[in-house]
Amino acid sequence: MMNLLRSLMGGAGTVISPQQYKQDFSAPKRAHTLIDVRTPMEFQSGHIPGALNIDVQVLPARLKDVPKDKPVVLYCRSGNRSASAAGMLQRAGYTEIYDLGGIGAWAQAGFPIR
Numbered sequence: 001m002m003n004l005l006r007s008l009m010g011g012a013g014t015v016i017s018p019q020q021y022k023q024d025f026s027a028p029k030r031a032h033t034l035i036d037v038r039t040p041m042e043f044q045s046g047h048i049p050g051a052l053n054i055d056v057q058v059l060p061a062r063l064k065d066v067p068k069d070k071p072v073v074l075y076c077r078s079g080n081r082s083a084s085a086a087g088m089l090q091r092a093g094y095t096e097i098y099d100l101g102g103i104g105a106w107a108q109a110g111f112p113i114r
Helices: 002-008 018-026 040-044 059-065 080-091 103-108
Strands: 033-036 072-076 097-102
Touching (some): 018 097, 080 097, 097 103
Parallel strands (some): 072 097
C-alpha cells in the first residue's frame, strides 16, 4: 500500500524499513550504495555507518558517483528528500532503488548512528 501511495505521489523506488534493510543488505552482506541525501551539516550531525553523503540538491550533478551496477539505498531526515532522490535516479535510468525513508525510523529501531 505504501509503495502504491508513493507511486501515485511521484515517488520512485521500493520503500523498505530499517529492519528489511538490515535483513536484505547487512546479513548477509550484499553489495549496494547507501546514500544520505541530507545536507553535509545534517550528515555530520549523525548518519548511518557506511553511508555516502550526496545532498539531494547536487545529486543530478553527481550521478557519476552513484554506480548503476548495484542497488542504491537512499535516506534523509523524514523520507521526502529520499523519495525525490529516488525519482531522480529512476529518471536517470537506475533500476534497483530502495527508499529507507528517514533516519529517525532507523534510530527508533535501535540501529547505530555515527
